[in-house]
Amino acid sequence: MSFRGVVLAVLGSAVLIVVMASGFASGDPDGLVKTSQSQGFDRSAEDSATADGPLAGYQARGVDDPVLGKSVSGLVGCAVVLLIGTATVALVRRRGRRVEA
Amino acid sequence: MHVPDGFLDLQTSLATGAVAIGVVGVAITRARHKLEDRTAPLAGLVATFVFAAQMFNFPVGAGTSGHLIGGALAAVLVGPWTAILCMSVVLLVQAILFADGGVTALGTNIGLMGIVTVAVGWLIFRLVARVLPKRPSSIAPAAAIGAFVSVPAAAMAFVVLYEVGGTAGIPFGRLAAAMLGVHLLIAVGEAFITFAAVSAIAAVRPDLVQGAVHLRPSAERSLASAR
Numbered sequence A: 001m002s003f004r005g006v007v008l009a010v011l012g013s014a015v016l017i018v019v020m021a022s023g024f025a026s027g028d029p030d031g032l033v034k035t036s037q038s039q040g041f042d043r044s045a046e047d048s049a050t051a052d053g054p055l056a057g058y059q060a061r062g063v064d065d066p067v068l069g070k071s072v073s074g075l076v077g078c079a080v081v082l083l084i085g086t087a088t089v090a091l092v093r094r095r096g097r098r099v100e101a
Numbered sequence B: 001m002h003v004p005d006g007f008l009d010l011q012t013s014l015a016t017g018a019v020a021i022g023v024v025g026v027a028i029t030r031a032r033h034k035l036e037d038r039t040a041p042l043a044g045l046v047a048t049f050v051f052a053a054q055m056f057n058f059p060v061g062a063g064t065s066g067h068l069i070g071g072a073l074a075a076v077l078v079g080p081w082t083a084i085l086c087m088s089v090v091l092l093v094q095a096i097l098f099a100d101g102g103v104t105a106l107g108t109n110i111g112l113m114g115i116v117t118v119a120v121g122w123l124i125f126r127l128v129a130r131v132l133p134k135r136p137s138s139i140a141p142a143a144a145i146g147a148f149v150s151v152p153a154a155a156m157a158f159v160v161l162y163e164v165g166g167t168a169g170i171p172f173g174r175l176a177a178a179m180l181g182v183h184l185l186i187a188v189g190e191a192f193i194t195f196a197a198v199s200a201i202a203a204v205r206p207d208l209v210q211g212a213v214h215l216r217p218s219a220e221r222s223l224a225s226a227r
Helices: A003-024 A031-038 A066-100 B010-034 B042-054 B071-078 B080-098 B106-131 B136-165 B172-204 B210-215 B218-226
Strands: B058-061 B064-066
Touching: A003 A066, A003 B042, A003 B172, A031 B064, A031 B136, A031 B172, A066 B010, A066 B042, A066 B080, B010 B080, B010 B106, B010 B136, B042 B071, B042 B080, B058 B172, B064 B172, B071 B080, B071 B106, B071 B136, B071 B172, B071 B210, B080 B106, B106 B136, B106 B210, B136 B172, B136 B210
Parallel strands: none
Antiparallel strands: B058 B064
């Protein structure tokens, strides 16, 4: 498979996973949250400073349908992570070359 | 396993933040020498895949869910130092955009999910890969075992942090038993997804898998490590 093919396959699976997750992911508390509930320290959790953001909780604000809201926020998240991840690696490499030059 | 604000006290959160900054700094320096022109673009892709997969909570019974952490997966695909950077980007975006994991807890979350899972996942992967036959089909099972161990390791790291700086006094043994019990189940999912993802890439392009670098012809390998 070409490198381009791998890139498209990975991005395609990420998009598919986000859309599937929006409809089918378990809404149960995760292992840490569940443990905090059973051990009685869940109430010490505080709202994050970013809890009022437009994508907080994987629900795009202004989208009424929860499945669509999660899909939209997840796809935006994928784009942002791809952008920042790629930029981070590019910056790390560029700085490296300058240091060695 | 995203730790919210308020679980750990401020001093502990500052300490994990300092450790996270230090390790990410080392990762930047080390990743610089490891990244090859050919495979560098994979890092952003791996981060994106990990972000997407972390949204997919799967049920593990008893009204509890878990999701892939992805540290071991990232380590095997792009190498441990680059993996720490990938995971840190994912966790940063989750904390800022999605309020998933606290902001003061970001250092804690990078420590647990971005550093502990990567380090443990990679070490176990290397150990297992050493005893398995040296061929591409050994990569995915070794990665899956690394992934399996990485999850309870991160859970235990949380328990230790909680004993040091938890805001409620929970006995160590009780918390450890609860965290380990549920995360051993989640680890099965982690191993399964890691196996599927690594075997898919190793099947079509084993040359893109950093964890398979020891399988490359030695001339190419020394060229790669010289860079």
